[in-house]
Amino acid sequence: MQILDGDRYAGAAAAEHVRRITLPAVRGRIVDDRGRPLVRNRTAMTVTVDRAALGRLPDDGRAVLERLARVLGRPRAELSGRLRICGPETGRPCWAGSPYEPIPVAEGVAERTALQIVERPEDFPGVAAVPQPVREYPQGGLAAHLLGYLAPDDTPGRGAGGTSLVGRDGLEASYEADLSGRAGSREIVVDSTGQVLRTLREQRPQAGATLVTSIDAKVQAVVEKALERAVERARGRGAPADSAAAVVLDVRTGRVVAMAGHPSYDPDVWTGGIAQDDYERLTGAGHGSPLVPRAIQGQWPPASTWKVVSTAAAVADGHDFHGRYDCSGSYRIGDRSFRNFGGVAHGTMDLHRALVVSCDTIFYRFAHEMWREDERSGRPAEPVQRMARAFGFGAPTGVDLPGEAAGRVPDRAWKRSWWERTRERTCADARTGYPETARTDPARAAYLKAIAAENCTHGHVWTAGDTANLSIGQGDVLVTPLQLARAYAALANGGTLYSPRVGKALVDADGRVVRTITPPATGRLPVSGRTLSAIREALADVPRSGTAAAAFAGFPFDELPVAGKTGTAEAYGEKDTSWFASFAPADEPRFAVVVVVSEGGSGGEAAAPAAREIWSGIYGLEGRRAALPGGRLSARLPDLTREAR
Missing domain, CATH: 3.90.1310.10 (Penicillin-binding protein 2a (Domain 2))
Structure with missing residues (x-):
């Protein structure tokens, strides 16, 4: 053997x-x-x-x-x-x-x-x-x-x-x-x-x-500093301002120029293995969860920045952009009165003016009409939701980063599904109320109990009020800052929706380009060029004479015309969340800038001033040194044999 x-x-x-x-x-x-x-x-x-x-x-x-x-x-x-x-x-x-x-x-x-x-x-x-x-x-x-x-x-x-x-x-x-x-x-x-x-x-x-990334380190530094100051200013006014995020996109290519969240951290903490107390600090809610990348994972109602979607849906549904509509102080749906912001009536106006002054009641009326038509037809078309998905909301953008949130576009199917998942708990709350909350805040407890009782029995029904809230970016709709930036980039570039990319190219040790990374175009907005142009013209007046005028007072619009839209997301028992979505130059857009400050105040108070700071930092306005002189990005890949300054 x-x-x-x-x-x-x-x-x-x-x-x-x-x-x-x-x-x-x-x-x-x-x-x-x-x-x-x-x-x-x-x-x-x-x-x-x-x-x-x-x-x-x-x-x-x-x-x-x-x-x-x-x-x-x-x-x-x-x-x-x-x-x-x-x-x-x-x-x-x-x-x-x-x-x-x-x-x-x-x-x-x-x-x-x-x-x-x-x-x-x-x-x-x-x-x-x-x-x-x-x-x-x-x-x-x-x-x-x-x-x-x-x-x-x-x-x-x-x-x-x-x-x-x-x-x-x-x-x-x-x-x-x-x-x-x-x-x-x-x-x-x-x-x-x-x-x-x-x-x-x-x-x-x-x-x-x-x-090689599409990030410009100088623009990134401008964005991070603007977020930090926005949070500090909001807290100085007494707002919690628990977090913030911002995105800068190249609207022509879909590349990410800068993206930041606040609070952040120093990644050197991971070198050599992270200590347990450092890990708890990075992940703990008590420290603001600085490990969370809020630009792609943070989700908030978009408030009035969403009105570009509702405007496109209304025009597609047959409403004339230049028609005349009543911006009343309130609009009644059933037994509830839906108020304009501050209850202010602005009179009769077209949709250009409605976007500039951010009239709510015009959009409530459009939403109510669409809801009634859906109810009559028996086969709901849900025009606002359909347009929102065409703008890329309710699904990940596909950015080359892990863990991206999908956001949410609520509709009839979602509401019934949510009700079925939460009915047992909701009905229990309706019976017992909120005893702990009642001891400290009886009014809030009573409000929550009434809401729970309504949701227990009728929470599966998509109401006219749901559509009204959706039309102004409130209610159950959620978006990420990157989703909103991509939507405004598509609005600015004429309708092309890109899947954003941070990576630009991969280069081997010998300097050979292994792969070029190009953001793919994933769709076209189902909006006519005429309507897109009209919306852009309206947004160009928002910083000059609309809801962002105070934040942009004295801004050199002759050097850089900025177009944008404020948003103030309201939630019962919480401070407003501040949004500003923008693009510039308004007449020939190159970049989109979106800023959100969670519980930071109105859109004109916190987010719009931060966006102004970012625009000035990019182009070198108002005494600042330009991060991108002339707004020009690098046209070629860098020489990696030496480090750039």
Whole structure:
């Protein structure tokens, strides 16, 4: 048997002594559209332990780990945990790589600490301190929500080794396959004690590609500073202003020029592994949940910024844009009076003026007529909802970032589905009321109980009031800042709806363009060119003489005509949420800018002044230095052989 199967047994024995080690690749950089580095690699000292070497010591290396823990200032149990080999019965932390490669137990170690280890090999057998690349953020916390972060790869079966870090959010996650490169490998022969005898073969790793983005770092800085100041001003007026977000889009291409959320954080907190208290601070609601990218995940009712949708729907339904309509102080539907903002009556006007002064009652009347027609027909057409979906609302934009919210366009089907899911709880609230709220706020408790009673019995019915609320961007409709920016970009560019992109190109280490990333056109607005032009002309008057006039008082419109629409989203028991959606130059649009300040006040109070600051920062107006002189973006890919300033 030994003679007949000798070759097979000899091969099996040899295979048992051949071990494969993964050689990690250098991760690609992320730069802005002019080559300014947003994320790059730097060298940091990493302490590693040779598990096999410790195993050959009389005490299995316990004394070495005790000394190492004291030098590093970490518990010995933490180091021991990192040395455990991952398996079905092994919890985290553990090592997912080969037991024959050095296992990292501490990253980002100070050089002085590393020298204490290197200079005393007799005290630290099997321990090494080696330089390894880690992520560095030369712009600090700039664009943190866009960039994302890295975390250890714990995907079963990937075989990349426990040293492997993978993108967990933002661009780092979306372009993981391109940024991570290709790991190499080394096959070694070891003896029965684990001692390396020789190297059989080696495949060198391939570095990851550099991701060139459409982000302009200077515009991004302008946007983030404007959001920070908007929140500060709102809080100074007594508003909670718990969060904010802003987006700048190139309306001609669909590329993202800047995108920010507030509060934010410094992504360097992830380097070397995040501490538990830092993680709780980033994810805790008590700290504002700074990890949440609100530009794509924040959802609010859009308020009057939505009236461009309702206007398009009304015109498509047969109403003349230049017809005359009564902007009364209130409009009655059933037993409820729907009031204009502040109860003000503006008299008779066309839709141009209705957008400028943001008249609600004209849109209530249109909505009521549409609802009655739907009820008569028995086959509801739901014109406002249909137009909203054509503008891209109610579905993700498809941006190249993970975790995007879909927003919501409520309709009859949604309302019935929601009622069926929540009926049991709603009816219970109708019976018992809100005893805890009643102790502190009896009026609010009574209001909530009345609403619960109504929803318990009739919550599945889509009413005329629902359509009225929807027509002015209130009620159950929700949008993200990016969705609104995309819709206004389509309005500005003549009707093309793009799926936005942050990535612009991928370039390999030799400077070769691996792939160009182009935002795809995903649809056309079902709105005539004449109507789009009329809406744009109306929006151009909003900052000059309409609801944003106070926020734009003294603005140099002769240098940059800005068109836009304010929005003030109201919610019972909460402060108003402030919106401003805009594009410029109004006569030849290039960029769309959208700002939202949650619970920040009216649209003209918080969001519009922030948008003004962004426009001035982009074009260099009102004594500011231009982030984009002449509003010109980079026309070509940057030279990545040198870093741009």
